Amino acid sequence: MSGADGLMSEVLVVGAGPVGLMAAGELARRGIAVRVVDRETTRDSLSKALVVHARTLEIMDLGGISDEFVKRGYPAPGLDVSLQRRGRPVSVNLRTLDTRFPYMLVLPQRQTEEILAERLSSYGVTVERGSEVVALEQHPDHVVAAVRAKDGREERIRARYLIGCDGAHSTVRRLLDLPFEGKQLDSLVLIGDVKADVDLVRSRITNLTSSRGFVSLLPFLGDHVRVFAVDFSRQNHTRNDALTLEELQETVNAIAPSKITLTEPSWLTRYVAPSRQVRRIRVDRFFLAGDATHAHSPAAGQGMNMGLQDAANLSWKLAMVLRSQAPTRLLDTYDLERHAVHTSVRHGTDQMFRAFTLTNPALQLARGILTRTVVTRAPVQRRLAGRLSGISINYRHAHLGERRRRAALQPGDRVPDADLWIAHRASIRLYELLRDPGYGLFVFATADRLAADRRHIAGLIAGVTQTYGPAVRPHLVVDEGVIDPTEMGAPVYVDVAGHFARKLGARHASVFLLRPDGYLAAHHTGLAPDQAVAALAPWCLQH
Ligand SMILES: Cc1cc2nc3c(=O)[nH]c(=O)nc-3n(C[C@H](O)[C@H](O)[C@H](O)COP(=O)(O)OP(=O)(O)OC[C@H]3O[C@@H](n4cnc5c(N)ncnc54)[C@H](O)[C@@H]3O)c2cc1C
Structure with a gap:
């Protein structure tokens, strides 16, 4: 790296997805001098995450912005799973959770990002877009990041700490030489945001299964529905092959017990879910958060939620250490606390995804029996609700x-x-x-x-x-x-x-x-x- 170093920031946040915006906002509201860079010139318009879970809403409540979320989304008090083509679905109910938010909030990711971006700018912080981190240096009391603008000019940004929130293909992770261990899961997933003429109970996620695979339907405001499907007879494609509405319609026809007509697609894609994680989420003055550290199946809608909680966990610790109010060893607890949570959530979502994608008829039958006899029990319901919502996450292991x-x-x-x-x-x-x-x-x-x-x-x-x-x-x-x-x-x-x-x-x-x-x-x-x-x-x- 070459060139003169500018003024020192306290924290440099790399990436202005939901996790970077959250981390920067939490730091800024505590009076920390923060800079945020993102290599893209505009915000991603895709609404990947649709669900904000109860624990994330509680974190937003602690930051004073949960009302903004609740106002813009709608509450889904649970999810339904149908393991036969006919018959009553089995539900997971969130109503019994001891929280102000006993539901999943259905809210497109771009709106989550909008709320977080508005909060950040209210503290006078502007995301520096078109600025890509290309190299990093570690010094005893600060770090330096080389940031390249679209016109090729480079700036060296000095900061006391750096948080890499730069997503699943993280440059920060690569520059720190941290392997993203794990694999891609076997099944190809079909995703579509479409209009659907079906009387879904508006506020529930409905999961339907058959011997052809499974379809998950999540209605969101504005009459659109997120269709998420694994079709065992459509696995001979690559993730880059375009998905057509006709293909998705045929899959839904084959799996759903009654006709659901899909129209007006706004997003159609194929997706291979990862199951990956880094071993360490901190290297000296560098931290990783969000998809840069953990990537798993979208089943149960945990990815963004985990990342937002990473950002909340780390920001107050950095702020207190920077203000000399807490010992620097407090920063060790970020890795101790969050890494174990990532592992447990990743295993949980992998198991859920595998359960939905069983192809063996005997195992499918066993799955149906087990779900009807076990999942309906009150203690199991409470456990599932606690895990799904993030309410049961604790850091006892690291206290x-x-x-x-x-x-x-x-x-x-x-x-x-x-x-x-x-x-x-x-x-x-x-x-x-x-x-x-x-x-x-x-x-x-x-x-x-x-x-x-x-x-x-x-x-x-x-x-x-x-x-x-x-x-x-x-x-x-x-x-x-x-x-x-x-x-x-x-x-x-x-x-x-x-x-x-x-x-x-x-x-x-x-x-x-x-x-x-x-x-x-x-x-x-x-x-x-x-x-x-x-x-x-x-x-x-x-x-
Ligand atoms: C189909 C689908 C459905 C999903 N549904 C859910 C759900 O319901 N609930 C849920 O919780 N999660 C869900 N997720 C996951 C969720 O979308 C991600 O977990 C979330 O976007 C991660 O946020 P992030 O900020 O960590 O990373 P990203 O959103 O990927 O943001 C990373 C940012 O870093 C920037 N960047 C990258 N490299 C550099 C660099 N070198 N320099 C500067 N900037 C850089 C990028 O431009 C980007 O803006 C879903 C994902 C998919 C694909």
């Missing part, structure tokens, strides 16, 4: 603190949202309290023991604030009572409905450190300031 008693949330668990009461507001939710930068420290006290412990609670809050400064925002939650916040040194909330105590497993003198991405960092019981300061030490730097 930094000690484990807690069984009834309470464990470090690494997702913290469910909870309604609270505070003076002078109609209501407030826990997730709204996590929107500001930094960790949320929540001390829980019961009214019967508050009088005796008032001084200790105020002492704990003062001790944590003096030690960690703005990295930790303290809050006191009580089960009832009216307490003067000025006396406590923190805002005071009332757990009127008991949600907080029940969902977090809180008792008197429980102390919780909540991460900005809505997972539990640390939890202990006791009001000694030294104990609290020590419990927070793996997560925060003294200020």
